[in-house]
Amino acid sequence: MGDEQVTADDLDKELIDQLHAATLKASDSCFEIKKLCATVIVPTGTLVALFSERQLNVAVFMSGLLVISFFWIADAVGYYYQRRLRAAMNVAWQRRADRCQESWAPPSTSRLSPIRAAFNGSMTFYALLGAPVMIALILFAFGIIQSPAIVSP
Secondary structure (H helix, E strand, O other): OOOOOOOHHHHHHHHHHHHHHHHHHHHHHHHHHHHHHHHHHHHHHHHHHHHOOOOOOHHHHHHHHHHHHHHHHHHHHHHHHHHHHHHHHHHHHHHHHHOOOOOOOOOOOOOOOHHHHHOOHHHHHHHHHHHHHHHHHHHHHOOOOOOOOOOOO
């Protein structure tokens, strides 16, 4: 082998690179979860209506809300771990900065709770997706929208 000696900076840089790659993967996963949610919600409602004798009922709306909720939770978990990875990167950056002569501070990242992960700006998508379903459920509950009558052949 060579006489090259691995330094703490080298190790921290490698750690930062690995954490950055993992953070990007988590970010991509969160975006894919949103796309998959938008893709799954309509067929789910259609499938539930098909099994409900082709009648519009509460199960159609509830299935939509459940799909949105499950994807929201999955996205929140991904977002939470994405932020945790960034916090770990900050620790490694700070260690590298402490070894420098110049002063430097990593970008501030506040501690993120699971609740804050579920209710942040990137989760607005699910609220916007769930709002029309909730409105339709309320309208259905008050009889403003009704299931169309099935005509027998």
